[in-house]
Amino acid sequence: MPNFDDPSGAERRFAAVDGTRLAYRKFGRRDAPVVVLCHGLGANGRQFLADAACFAGHGYRVLVPDLRGHGLSDAPAGYPAEGFTIAAMAEDLVGLLDHAGADRVHWVGNSLGGILALHMLERHGGRFASFTTFGTSWSLDLPAISGPAVTVLYRLFGASLLARMAAAGTTRHRPARPLVADMLAGFDPKVGRVISDQVRRYDLTANALAFAGPMLVLVGGRDIAVNRRLRPTLARVVPRANLSVVELPEGGHMANLDAAEALRTALLAFWAVNPLPSASAAATAIPSPPVPPR
Numbered sequence: 001m002p003n004f005d006d007p008s009g010a011e012r013r014f015a016a017v018d019g020t021r022l023a024y025r026k027f028g029r030r031d032a033p034v035v036v037l038c039h040g041l042g043a044n045g046r047q048f049l050a051d052a053a054c055f056a057g058h059g060y061r062v063l064v065p066d067l068r069g070h071g072l073s074d075a076p077a078g079y080p081a082e083g084f085t086i087a088a089m090a091e092d093l094v095g096l097l098d099h100a101g102a103d104r105v106h107w108v109g110n111s112l113g114g115i116l117a118l119h120m121l122e123r124h125g126g127r128f129a130s131f132t133t134f135g136t137s138w139s140l141d142l143p144a145i146s147g148p149a150v151t152v153l154y155r156l157f158g159a160s161l162l163a164r165m166a167a168a169g170t171t172r173h174r175p176a177r178p179l180v181a182d183m184l185a186g187f188d189p190k191v192g193r194v195i196s197d198q199v200r201r202y203d204l205t206a207n208a209l210a211f212a213g214p215m216l217v218l219v220g221g222r223d224i225a226v227n228r229r230l231r232p233t234l235a236r237v238v239p240r241a242n243l244s245v246v247e248l249p250e251g252g253h254m255a256n257l258d259a260a261e262a263l264r265t266a267l268l269a270f271w272a273v274n275p276l277p278s279a280s281a282a283a284t285a286i287p288s289p290p291v292p293p294r
Contacts, residue, residue: 025063
């Protein structure tokens with residue numbers, strides 16, 4: 001049985017970005033090709049520790065951030081709305097890449113971790129050697145009650161019970177539920193409300209379509225709510241030369257916890273055909289001589 005919270009091999013780091021202290025974990029050799037595994041709303045980097053250890057074992061350097069207000073990362077004082085916009089949180093991640101010395105990466109984003117990367121594509125697309133999402137829709141339009149509902153639910157059920165209920169609804173894979181519940185129980189509902197207000201309505205489809213690099217969408221067969229919005233979008237844009245879609249029938253919203261082997265296999269295969277040179281290889285590469293004009 002996998003240990004979903006095994007941090008073996010991780011180095012913990014902190015980066016100050018725009019006055020906010022952000023936490024992230026590092027796995028693997030410093031000169032290896034870089035993978036970023038970015039969690040969604042209410043979770044934190046612990047969601048990906050087992051995956052990070054796996055990918056490090058396959059020769060990758062893996063960065064696992066905690067988004068602002070999540071895990072070990074700080075939240076801006078007073079929870080200002082402007083501190084939790086998609087743009088602000090996306091810039092956090094750009095700053096984190098700078099702090100880690102990661103110029104180009106294979107990005108894997110779950111839910112909010114995919115939304116923020118979709119925003120990053122517009123101004124920072126050159127930093128993505130490849131772009132993968134799961135549990136992420138390219139656009140969303142939820143009612144205004146979405147944000148306040150977070151506070152109401154916490155008041156009705158309490159953090160512990162609500163976390164266990166949400167874990168059961170998030171994953172059918174029972175061994176993963178204690179981790180999901182623990183992450184959610186430690187999540188600040190004030191952060192949940194303000195972020196929910198910010199991400200309930202967006203359309204980042206144009207950013208995705210403008211990205212020329214390799215893209216992979218992993219579709220969890222049991223991620224019903226996201227699929228209602230995602231599948232019609234994919235139906236409109238597929239086939240597309242740089243876009244691959246892989247179905248994970250057993251995957252829920254956190255598909256890496258439900259269908260870990262299938263997800264890891266898909267990612268390793270995707271990166272193998274879209275390689276990112278290691279830092280040492282890039283530094284020692286001999287450029288080709290210029291071709292003289294004819």
